[in-house]
Amino acid sequence: MDYNFQEIEKHWQEAWAKANAYKVSNESEKKPYYVLDMFPYPSGAGLHVGHPLGYIASDIYSRYKRLQGFNVLHPMGFDSYGLPAEQYAIQTGQHPEITTEENIARYISQLKKIGFCYDWDRQVKTCDPDFYKWTQWAFIQMFNSYYDTQLDKAQPISKLIAEWEANDPTWKTLSEKEQQERLMNYRIAYLADTKVNWCPQLGTVLANDEVSEGLSVRGGYPVEQRVMRQWCLRISAYAGRLLEGLDRIDWTESLKETQRNWIGRSEGAEMRFAIKGQDEPFTIFTTRADTVFGVTFMVLAPESEYVARVVTEDQRKAVDEYLDVVKHRTERERIADRKVSGVFTGSYAINPLTNTEIPIYISDYVLSGYGTGAIMAVPAHDSRDYAFAKHFNLPIIPLIEGADVSEQSFDAKEGKMINSGFLNGLEVKDAIKKMKEYITETGLGRVKVNYRLRDAIFSRQRYWGEPFPIYYKDGMPYTIPESELPLRLPEVSQFKPTEDGRPPLGNAKDWTYQGYPLELCTMPGFAGSSAYYLRYMDNHNDKALVDKQVNAYWGNVNLYIGGTEHATGHLIYSRFWNKFLYDLGYICKDEPFQKLINQGMIQGRSNFVYRYIGEGAPANQFISFNLIDNPEYKGKVQPIHVNINLVHNDILDVDAFRAWMPEYRNATFIYADGTTDVDNPYIGMASPKQYICGWAVEKMSKSMFNVVNPDDVVEKYGADTLRLYEMFLGPLEVSKPWDTNGIDGVHRFLRKLWGMYENVTDAEPTAEELRSLHKLIKKITWDIENFSFNTSIPAFMIAQTELAALHCDKKAILAPIAILLAPYAPHIAEAMWERCKEIGNRIEEIGFVIDAEWPRWEEKYLEESTQKYPVQFNGKVRFTIEVSKTMSKEDVEKVVMNDEQTAKFLNGQAPKKVIVVPGRIVNIVL
RNA sequence: GCCGCGGUGGUGGAAUCGGUAGACACGAAGGACUUAAAAUCCUUUGGCCCGAAACGGCUGUGUGGGUUCAAGUCCCACCCGCGGUACCA
Structure with missing residues (x-):
């Protein structure tokens, strides 16, 4: 019985569709659970193998929750307004709606091949009038x-x-x-x-x-x-x-x-400073109220409203010139060029504590949009003020004991105050507090919280x-x-x-x-993506964004999976939008996404060939990667990206390479073993000579020829292998390269497992078989609950190996394994389940494995009668003993001390201490 | 600069509560089958050393210290990599 994954996957996808198996109702006795993926922007390039990573994880979790008896909402849609389609439209005249619809159709077909349990009837598109009606x-x-x-x-x-x-x-x-x-x-x-x-x-x-x-x-x-x-x-x-x-x-x-950080809360004080010769003071914001005694000048943002008030006739020309320069600088230039610049306004402010006159400057290092757009400058304790003071030769007064400000400012908020009147001797933290009290009492200012968020x-x-x-x-x-x-x-x-x-x-x-x-x-x-999660709940409702009762049933998203790139965009806007709707009573939860997991990026793994460019080199001769550091080639090879589809396990398909591009038609190779010609008695057969390619981890992109299309993987290995392998690559949250080299192992595992279902019998399972099964149930349950999907695959593999060694063909073991596998590899799991259904009648005759009941492990099957104890001497394991599971700590110690191997390692010495950790380890300290 | 995350074999990674480091997979090497290759199956596989053999020794999770009977795991200092962010007063 071959593992014909193409047939299996096609058959079960059709069966699910026919039975409407993924239809989700808003009316159910079951408890609701909402699992959401960040919906994609349907780009022209289609899905690459990185996109489904998060979708697979959320699909596994959704299916697990369903098997546990929840009514699971797991929808998909498209963030379909956006710049790329419009840029393309400007270039080609093609209406963005046409390209967008084409791209969406392609995305859907790609997603459907992977076998996700989406209720497609709940699909939303942000560019659909029925949807954007609610955005408006x-x-x-x-x-x-x-x-x-x-x-x-x-x-x-x-x-x-x-x-x-x-x-x-x-x-x-x-x-x-x-x-x-x-x-x-x-x-x-x-x-x-x-x-x-x-x-x-x-x-x-x-x-x-x-x-x-x-x-x-x-x-x-x-x-x-x-x-x-x-x-x-x-x-x-x-x-x-x-x-x-x-x-x-x-x-x-x-x-x-x-x-x-993006919201940027900072607690500080607003303070008024009088302007010499004017009645109206101006206001600044500071978090270092303790440093007022060290203010030696003031700075206004170029766009500040105060500028007009303080510029004197003498300085007007200089100021205008400066403002003109600043105005014409782009943001990028301003960031790139951190030279100190600024201009004196001609006016002076009065330091309210020292009563000294301090000059007022304008500089673009002060931002108009933050605080009041005006600052008090304390060069001794702020590096930006310090640079400005040095440039304009302004006084620098140290305020903290022991701070050396001859070369740079002392920005840390620690130390004892000096030169600061009634603050002298206080720690910075206390000085800030005391000064805040002082300015509040004297009416100089007030305590203020500022946010960076605009x-x-x-x-x-x-x-x-x-x-x-x-x-x-x-x-x-x-x-x-x-x-x-x-x-x-x-x-x-x-x-x-x-x-x-x-x-x-x-x-x-x-x-x-x-x-x-x-x-x-x-x-x-971000308009369309801010409330889309609500619309999935009730996407056909033309009376409301979401019906109140429906919203009350689903609540908010229980689990949201997506990338970190939305941290300061969508994930802030969406929270704001949601809180707003909550305030007006349209929805029942003030936070949209209760739990959020960021999946890592899948990077590309590029392959290289190395063109020999030494003197007199033949036109297109390529040197195998293992040879490029040899003296005759070192420094004389040029790495060239090669299409990774021409490479398997870093070995180049040389004929495919020659056919890839016209210029390589006559390419010659120096193979891994240093030979140049194919020396093969079996003419016309594949060559045993191997050309090894180099590799590097880079962004997945067309120009690097390292894009892997999930369709190709599904075609070659099947959706179940793709799903399993994406999880097997590593922890969900970390970024990792897509490396096809390991996929065969996962595929082999499915094939071997499938082989075990050929002749399922009704026989009674043995204790050993039950132990394997229950170990697996426990492990898989733990893994899914903890989103540790990568560790599940080895667990399945181990169970398969164990059960294969026992020649297990029993329904009582194999049917629950089909359920455990169903979230990960749903198609083959259905086929396995079907094989079990045909045998006997002890397992409930449920149509699909996706509607089965998640198995529970029982500790009694996991228990072994014996317990292995590694025996350490001074922390180094020397041997292991096996004793009865129920043996007491004292008896374990006795057994160990009487063991002849112990005598050997004791070598006549008396142990200082013997530590027995029940169920774990024995350590003998000499 | 600041914030966050990370550093384990040739590779991806495992070690869930401080308790046998390297599970599982890939790759590699050797073998079986084959005219040959692919596929499949079996064996070996962190490094070093001794040896006929081993359930032999030493060493080993970025570096240096520390805590502990015991450290990849906890603490301190540092190095490196990745991601985010910035004249935010």
Whole structure:
């Protein structure tokens, strides 16, 4: 009976489909369990072997939960709005919807081949009007809400209006436009002039998490700072709750830490400094209130509102010049060029504690968006202030005992204060506290918590995204009625911006609502992915994003599996979006993803051939990897990426290589054994000469010819082997290269296991067989509960070896093994189960193995009558003894001490101490 | 710079509570089968040393210290690699 995996997999996939086996109902007596994968962006390249890693893990867990009797929601969908499809559309004129649909179809066919237990009826696509209707709906709710800082939650903005109507006499005197402008300062979704990351090449604004080191994450184009009127989401209002919520969810510490850093809470103080000759003071933010005695100058951000107030006539020209230079620097230039720069404003502030006059400067090392955009500079204890002071020759006053500030600043928050009036002698920590009390009491300032987290910029000047349900009247935005959603994305004559530089929607005909112009921007990528998990629960509902009862049944996601790359993007936005919907009472949980596991990346494993480029070398002669360090070749070979499909176990298929590209048609080789010609008496047969390729771990990419397509693996080995092997590669969370070299072993295991099901019998199992089985049940259960899938495969292999040695053919053993294997390799497990079903009648006649009951292990089968004790002398194992399991500690010691081998190792000495750890080990100390 | 994660054979990795380091798999070497090869099966496989043999010795989890009867595992210091992040006052 051959293991015909192609037939088995096709047969069972069809059988599941026919029986609707993965249909999930919202009405069930069973307990719910929600397992979610991060849905993919359907790119043109299709899935490579790295994508399914997390999907396989979540599929195993879903199937395990199902076998344990849970009603498991495990859906899949597509994050189908995004830049690549639109860039492609601009280049080719092809509508992004067409390419997107093609890509989705390809993804689905690839995913279906791997045998995931998705309920495809629950599929969502972010570009589907039935889906983005609810993205637009949520935006309207945000527009119509404000953040009530008293209640610490979002509230309908009508509440705020009612309050003003009742208590604020000026409200009624305002024109409608003025009222709208005032409300704009409170809405969760609001329009504002903000400094944005503008990417000229992409023609759009980008969010902070879409920019890395001054370049766009997508495409790597330069990004510059610009002030533009944009839609923003008031996510900063949620900073405290986003931070606090992390303590209640089961995510990895590193991911929580990344979010904590991104939210960036810092406790400090706001302080007012008087400006010499002016009545109005200005305010700075500091976390080092203890260092006020060492403030020797002040610095404003170039964009600070204070700049206009403090620049003197004498300095105006110099300041204008500086501001001009700063304005034209891109973010990237600013990061690359850390030279100290700045300009004196001509004004002085008064240090409120020393009453000295201190100069006010402008420099771009101070950021306008953080704190108040103005700082007090303490050069002795801040490295940036120090560099500035050295450059402009400003005084540096050390404030901490023993700090040497002649070469560099002393930034550490430790030591005893000096030169600091009433703070002298205090530890830094206490000094900060005391100064905070002082400024609060004297009215100089107040204690303040600042967050680094900024509001999310929500407009994109792009075509392929959700249209805003917004029109403009008298220059002010209004939402279109919810009853008219979805507002469909219009057809446009071209996907580029208009001739006069308006976003692509400006190319649409009649893009108006009741004669008023509609918003031309679209929403960013994270809009559609922020609440998609809710929609899976109830994706056919046209009355609500999700029905309240349905939401109450499923709750939130119990297990979310995906990559870390979303740590500061999707995973923050989604938490914010969810908390907002929770505030308004639409959903029942304030955190969307209870447990989150990050799967590692699968990297590529590239192969190389080495072209000989020494003097007089033949045109295309390649040197086997093991020879390239030989003196005659060293330094004279050029590594060339070779398509890994031409290589097996690092051995090159030389004929396939010659056929690969025209230039290699006449390639010659120096083989591993140093010979050059095929010296084989069996003409026309494969050569025993081997050309060994070099290898390296790199990113999986087309240009390195190291992309492995899961379809090819499924074709060659089957989906079950692919699934098992991806798990076998290593722990789920770590990144590792895809190395096909080991896949044969896993495939061999399945074949051997399958062979054991040829003639299943009804015979009674032996104690040994039961022990193997129950050991396996215990191990696999533990592994799945702990997401240690990689260690399960060896456990199966060991069980197979043990049972094969016992010639086990018993249903009582083999049927439960089919269940244990079902989460990992569902197709072959069904076939194995079927073989068992045909025999006898003791096991319940359940249709599919996926609906069986997860076996329980019983300790009684695991118990062995004897116990092996390794015997150590001074911690070194010398031999082992085997004694009765029930033997007492004292008796074990006696047996060991009476053993003749012990006498040998004691060599006449008396042991100082004998340690017996029951059930584990004996250690004799000499 | 800061934060996080990691470092175990030729390779991927295992060791779940401080208790026999290297499970399992790949690769390699040798053998069986074969005209040959592939496939399959069997044996060996961390390093070094002794030996006819071994249930022989030594050494060994990045480095150096420490705690312990016992350390890959705990503590201290350091080195290296990977990932994230930054003029955040």
